[in-house]
Amino acid sequence: MSMDRRQFLKIAGASTILGIGATAIKGFRQDNVEASEVIPGPDALKAKRWGFVIDMSKFQTDADFARVIHACHSIHNVPDFGNPKDEIKWIWKDDYEHTFPGQEAEYMEAGLKEKPFIVLCNHCDKPPCVRVCPTKATFKRSDGIVMMDMHRCIGCRFCMAACPYGSRSFNFRDPRPFIKEPNPEFPTRTKGVVEKCTFCYERLAKGLKPACVEQSGGGIVFGDLEDPNSEVRQLISKNFTIRRKPELGTQPSIYYVIGGNQNA
Numbered sequence: 001m002s003m004d005r006r007q008f009l010k011i012a013g014a015s016t017i018l019g020i021g022a023t024a025i026k027g028f029r030q031d032n033v034e035a036s037e038v039i040p041g042p043d044a045l046k047a048k049r050w051g052f053v054i055d056m057s058k059f060q061t062d063a064d065f066a067r068v069i070h071a072c073h074s075i076h077n078v079p080d081f082g083n084p085k086d087e088i089k090w091i092w093k094d095d096y097e098h099t100f101p102g103q104e105a106e107y108m109e110a111g112l113k114e115k116p117f118i119v120l121c122n123h124c125d126k127p128p129c130v131r132v133c134p135t136k137a138t139f140k141r142s143d144g145i146v147m148m149d150m151h152r153c154i155g156c157r158f159c160m161a162a163c164p165y166g167s168r169s170f171n172f173r174d175p176r177p178f179i180k181e182p183n184p185e186f187p188t189r190t191k192g193v194v195e196k197c198t199f200c201y202e203r204l205a206k207g208l209k210p211a212c213v214e215q216s217g218g219g220i221v222f223g224d225l226e227d228p229n230s231e232v233r234q235l236i237s238k239n240f241t242i243r244r245k246p247e248l249g250t251q252p253s254i255y256y257v258i259g260g261n262q263n264a
């Protein structure tokens with residue numbers, strides 16, 4: 001989705017105004033708020049602000065992308081409806097133009113614009129999706145993870161309008177029959193709710209790396225952006241990195257190494 005700052009502020013502002021009225025909505029289910037209730041175990045991984053550094057040089061083949069996408073979608077019960085109209089995606093690939101609009105330079109590396117990039121929710125430090133959600137179904141944790149509580153979601157889709165990255169998907173149909181091999185350890189969703197990447201909060205709570213990180217062959221590194229000694233901070237300080245749509249002020253927590261450091 002391509003959107004300039006003016007369009008973005010317009011949508012986010014309008015959604016907020018509409019959202020004020022919707023705060024009066026009562027009756028959304030509160031009986032099962034599993035997303036916010038995962039109790040971290042003794043080995044839980046912790047950070048002040050989680051983030052990723054994605055090194056695109058490690059994504060060379062279709063298989064490199066497919067492995068990471070499959071790892072995420074299979075453990076999180078992401079359905080496959082088999083058509084782009086109903087598509088649900090937590091992590092996917094997109095081209096340079098849609099990933100980094102406005103960041104093209106006349107003399108940039110030949111072929112870069114044709115390359116696919118791996119994209120997901122940016123777990124923005126200033127997430128507009130959170131600001132507009134009338135039921136607090138989406139919220140930011142103290143460690144920076146932007147969560148989804150599917151049981152609070154009333155399907156208004158304000159968050160989808162406010163997210164300038166297309167990181168959220170809506171279940172127009174019952175997703176359950178379209179999950180190839182359901183993972184009984186992760187909740188499934190219902191028709192009428194929004195979903196997206198939740199930074200594998202359930203794995204972090206058990207001391208495990210996010211699934212995409214584990215399958216990326218070093219292409220996705222995760223860690224604490226607030227810790228100057230963390231691997232992510234070291235990578236950011238040693239490489240030229242870019243983030244998606246920085247002009248919007250959302251402060252994404254996902255940094256990309258897109259090349260150009262080979263001769264450094």
Ligand code: SF4
Pocket residue numbers: 120121122123124127128129130146162163164165166167168196250
């Ligand atoms: S990428 Fe979109 S969904 Fe994710 S935190 Fe930012 S605004 Fe929200």
Ligand code: SF4
Pocket residue numbers: 071072073076090091120196197198199200210211212213
């Ligand atoms: S962090 Fe977890 S939920 Fe997010 S894209 Fe990676 S595997 Fe999927």
